[in-house]
Amino acid sequence: MAGAAGRIRGRALGRFPLALPVGDLSNLHLKEEKSKPDANGAVVKTNANAEKADEEEKEDRAAQSLLNKLIRSNLVDNTNQVEVLQRDPNSPLYSVKSFEELRLKPQLLQGVYAMGFNRPSKIQENALPLMLAEPPQNLIAQSQSGTGKTAAFVLAMLSQVEPANRYPQCLCLSPTYELALQTGKVIEQMGKFYPELKLAYAVRGNKLERGQKISEHIVIGTPGTVLDWCAKLKFIDPKKIKVFVLDEADVMIATQGHQDQSIRIQRMLPRNCQMLLFSATFEDSVWKFAQKVVPDPNIIKLKREEETLDTIKQYYVLCNNRDEKFQALCNLYGAITIAQAMIFCHTRKTASWLAAELSKEGHQVALLSGEMMVEQRAAVIERFREGKEKVLVTTNVCARGIDVEQVSVVINFDLPVDKDGNPDNETYLHRIGRTGRFGKRGLAVNMVDSKHSMNILNRIQEHFNKKIERLDTDDLDEIEKIAN
Numbered sequence: 280m281a282g283a284a285g286r287i288r289g290r291a292l293g294r295f296p297l298a299l300p301v302g303d304l305s306n307l308h309l310k311e312e313k314s315k316p317d318a319n320g321a322v323v324k325t326n327a328n329a330e331k332a333d334e335e336e337k338e339d340r341a342a343q344s345l346l347n348k349l350i351r352s353n354l355v356d357n358t359n360q361v362e363v364l365q366r367d368p369n370s371p372l373y374s375v376k377s378f379e380e381l382r383l384k385p386q387l388l389q390g391v392y393a394m395g396f397n398r399p400s401k402i403q404e405n406a407l408p409l410m411l412a413e414p415p416q417n418l419i420a421q422s423q424s425g426t427g428k429t430a431a432f433v434l435a436m437l438s439q440v441e442p443a444n445r446y447p448q449c450l451c452l453s454p455t456y457e458l459a460l461q462t463g464k465v466i467e468q469m470g471k472f473y474p475e476l477k478l479a480y481a482v483r484g485n486k487l488e489r490g491q492k493i494s495e496h497i498v499i500g501t502p503g504t505v506l507d508w509c510a511k512l513k514f515i516d517p518k519k520i521k522v523f524v525l526d527e528a529d530v531m532i533a534t535q536g537h538q539d540q541s542i543r544i545q546r547m548l549p550r551n552c553q554m555l556l557f558s559a560t561f562e563d564s565v566w567k568f569a570q571k572v573v574p575d576p577n578i579i580k581l582k583r584e585e586e587t588l589d590t591i592k593q594y595y596v597l598c599n600n601r602d603e604k605f606q607a608l609c610n611l612y613g614a615i616t617i618a619q620a621m622i623f624c625h626t627r628k629t630a631s632w633l634a635a636e637l638s639k640e641g642h643q644v645a646l647l648s649g650e651m652m653v654e655q656r657a658a659v660i661e662r663f664r665e666g667k668e669k670v671l672v673t674t675n676v677c678a679r680g681i682d683v684e685q686v687s688v689v690i691n692f693d694l695p696v697d698k699d700g701n702p703d704n705e706t707y708l709h710r711i712g713r714t715g716r717f718g719k720r721g722l723a724v725n726m727v728d729s730k731h732s733m734n735i736l737n738r739i740q741e742h743f744n745k746k747i748e749r750l751d752t753d754d755l756d757e758i759e760k761i762a763n
């Protein structure tokens with residue numbers, strides 16, 4: 280997980296430069312740094328004398344004036360300043376609260392700060408008080424990709440666990456093996472100051488002895504294996520679960536069988552179990568599913584036009600065929616520096632062809648596709664996350680939800696369509712959401728190669744009510760401009 284995402288950094292991403300010296304910007308988070316928890320997890324408040332208070336006020340004023348300057352000069356759009364966005368009421372990262380106000384346990388506060396989070400995002404600020412309320416509240420929540428949903432429900436689970444009880448108390452369903460591992464990592468990082476807390480992965484390949492009971496406090500896994508562990512193998516006593524999380528509900532129901540399995544698991548849980556469901560999109564089918572698994576819910580939902588993030592710039596390129604699309608891609612690479620990119624293709628065949636062509640051009644390419652074994656897929660993603668490869672060419676589902684901070688560009692080499700050839704808006708949103716994570720700038724480029732794909736693109740624009748601009752990839756100056 281990208282822990283340092285919450286701070287302002289001096290590092291430029293590709294050619295998205297940071298426009299001001301870091302020294303100036305660091306003023307913006309001076310105030311938070313004064314109330315961080317110490318090594319024992321206690322929140323340390325500095326005992327400020329009048330002089331110090333004066334100094335602080337000056338710093339605050341300086342920070343505010345810098346912030347105003349940034350906003351006025353429109354520099355906000357040119358930088359990756361999470362802190363600035365977190366102070367912009369129109370941003371999904373905006374928050375008026377601090378993590379202290381969210382009543383987190385000291386060990387968790389310590390974990391949050393150790394991950395480099397300075398303040399909550401909008402979804403965290405809104406969802407956490409509900410999730411931590413007494414008695415526990417059920418919640419159906421939507422927030423854009425990369426705005427901190429995972430961190431929100433991980434905090435909720437960690438807050439409810441009683442380490443002295445050596446049995447599973449929180450159960451989290453993820454749609455894929457990769458996402459289960461990714462979320463597990465967040466749990467491990469955030470629960471770092473909770474050494475007694477244990478986590479088990481209910482994923483294919485994790486074989487346990489028959490008759491065994493699990494003593495771990497949190498179980499995270501995919502629906503099929505979790506169902507086996509609860510119903511058939513009885514490794515878990517579902518009646519003791521206090522918190523049930525269903526993550527990426529839209530992706531979940533797109534996978535054959537997952538919806539039924541999730542509902543069967545939910546039915547085994549006690550009535551007073553807290554049910555939480557998260558999703559980046561809420562088409563009707565997701566909504567119906569959500570209402571089936573979350574009784575009497577509190578609801579946090581976005582308006583359609585809020586679903587896409589303004590920090591991700593969207594373009595399309597007109598081409599005539601596959602070779603021209605490849606050329607357009609090469610032109611993009613020739614004109615802008617791309618930290619890491621994810622490229623989506625419709626078929627495995629195109630993906631392998633493209634990966635081979637890009638390798639011939641000298642790129643370090645990773646290929647991820649559905650026919651690979653889950654362990655292989657996880658290894659590919661890990662290497663990409665570590666930056667060993669700079670380009671990830673992939674087909675579809677296995678790349679959903681993957682959180683890699685350095686992805687500055689997403690290319691739809693083929694536009695996402697459903698099995699009937701209609702635009703797949705959800706998949707579009709998930710794909711472009713691989714960039715622009717937590718306020719970072721991102722670029723999404725769509726390759727259009729026929730009247731049909733132009734029509735798909737137009738329908739995607741209409742759906743999100745968001746203009747996707749044309750980009751001429753033969754014009755290097757124009758490409759350079761979009762990266763500035």
Ligand SMILES: Nc1ncnc2c1ncn2[C@@H]1O[C@H](COP(=O)(O)OP(=O)(O)OP(=O)(O)O)[C@@H](O)[C@H]1O
Nearest residue numbers: 281284285396398399424425426427428429430717
């Ligand atoms: N309050 C915060 N401050 C700074 N960074 C944060 C904060 N919350 C989350 N992040 C970071 O932002 C990135 C995205 O967060 P997260 O994965 O929780 O988003 P998400 O909404 O679950 O995304 P997706 O819909 O794609 O699954 C992660 O790298 C995470 O570490």
